Amino acid sequence: MDVSDILAAHAAKQKAVTVEKDIPLQVDAGFLTVTxxxxxxxxxxxxxxxxxxxxxxxxxxxxxxxALFSLPTTPSPDGPLARLPTPTTQLPRAKPLPKPKPPTKWEQFAKAKGIQHSKKEKKVWDEEKQDWVDRWGWKGANKQLESQWLTEVPANADINHDPSKVARDERKARITKNEKQRLGNLARAQGTSSSAAPAPLAERKKELDRTLAVTRKSTASMGKFDRTLEGEKKPKGIKRKFDPAEVSATKETSHNLAILSKLDKEPVTKKAKKSSADGPPGGDNVLNVRKAIRSASKGKGSAALARDGAKGKGKKGRR
Amino acid sequence: MLRTVKPKNARSKRAMQAREPKEVEDPRTAIFVKGTHTGEKVNVVMKEMMALKRPNAISFAKKNVVRPFDDASSLEFWAQKNDASLFVVGQSTKKRPDGMTFVRMYDNRVLDMCEVGVENWQSMAEFKTPKSTPGNKPLMHFASELFDTHPRFIQLKSMLMDFFNGEVIDSICLSGLEHVISVSLAPTPSSLNSAGAADALGAGTSSDAQSELKSLPKAHVRVYTIRMLASGTRIPRVELTPMGPSLDLALRRHTDADGEMWKQAMRRPKLRKQEVESGLGKKRKNLEVDEMGDLRGRIHVVKQDLGKLQTRKMKGLKGARMDAAAGEESDVSMDDEADSQRRKRRKGD
Structure with missing residues (x-):
């Protein structure tokens, strides 16, 4: 059997669809691009x-x-779909990568304890109705205790005990608690994203107390005739503190020595600082220049002193 | 800066969520802006480019005082307002006639810019040939070695790919491939060849900048429709027909991306497990496609434990009851022997 004809025909067919180049073409099938x-x-x-x-x-x-036609395909009503590989060319993104959602407090706890998330079905089986009912929401299973016609009442119950109201209140309390926790999680997520961390609770409380104390005194009567609210405490004044009368001998001596060393020095005043800055650096100056000028010019200043000197000379010259 | 608003209803919430950064991004939206003066040429070129870019294109009908190379603040504002990350700014001046500036944004800030001058052009209407469907994904073809070596042309290629073809898709209908955008360069001048390039790098002064720009070869942008003919094999034979527009572009000013911003923009998301399993992320091990186009796999089998091989069951070999009676003592003695042997071996070592 001679297959050379078939092979030649096949080669001819292949030739029509193959491209021969010195440098092979770079094909990026992911972006449908060839270079x-x-x-x-x-x-x-x-x-x-x-x-x-x-x-x-x-x-x-x-x-x-x-390259595209030799990719693996999946059939579809509009013709075969070629599954494209990931692109090899790297193009810059238009927006930064999405930030991962910060975990809620429960998620943190569950991770630390190794608790795995188990998905709860939304529907539960109701034996009485023989039907699937929603776990919560309209006619939800969580309202069963409130709507049932007969409820067991404990022996020591109050006369006004209303079991359906108790159940309802409990349910409402759970809802508010959950909402509070949700808001807390949101606030925590906001806090971590912004650079400024919220102040600790104790610090905030202190600040609030201080503000409150100031506002209570900020009336014309310094808060004397203000109506006090129920449960409001009397504002505390500042208590003076004294050192204890009896201290150890070493402490007393060191305290006294500190006082003595202060007495030995010149008092640090504003003026003294200024004059030392004016004078020549290094070494304590004996002559206070400013004071000397003042006394020589009889309080008129250095300009007047210079003028007087010049006048005297001129007169001498004329004579 | 625009205010950051909290959505008040579900519709606006959905709209805001659509604008949030995503792991796999949507195609970039391009805004076509006219500068203070755009000649007739630039107007029509921009219109036709928009026809290719549709539906991810927004046209600004009025003129705007915008100079992208001097002040990019209005571009940043428009980018945020329209959720767009590409700009084409048309501007024709005496110094730079018929200019178009491609601007790419990252995180609503300018990433890089590239200005081109339109020299010759032919509109779509001049070619009396069938056109591609609007919104169809084009193929791209780049021809010149400079697209791999010269930084200006690497940028141009990246910019044009982002412009026309930047969306990452996982599959495509092969019969729906209709047109190709081909970007070819004029022959590489000797100054840009490997020997000349080294000289140019050495003398990188500003006076050379003008002459260097002149020496850059022109880019010929052509758009062709594809006809696929049966070839007798699985791969069809391709014929091209010019569709238009065809442009000859000369490179002008440009700005490169800031290093840090570029690094940020090139960050990739971690591939999800599902993608890795499907072979997108890593190379699949022990799989190959042979010359016949068949997928062949290699399997490694662990060594078989012949002790557990089930042979023919016979009553005589069922020694369970006999073993239970006599096995206890013999087992112990056997163990002792084995232990002592081991000890001896250890001493020998």
């Missing part, structure tokens, strides 16, 4: 531009189509 890195042939480029462009483009597209 032809062969240098541009200047001769055929200048001979006929459009023909050259269309022929290079055809070669490139043929290679790309070849």
């Amino acid at each position: 032809d890195l062969n240098p541009v042939d200047a001769e055929s480029y200048s001979a006929n531009l459009e023909d050259y462009l269309i022929s290079t483009a055809r070669d490139g597209v043929q290679a790309l189509i070849g």
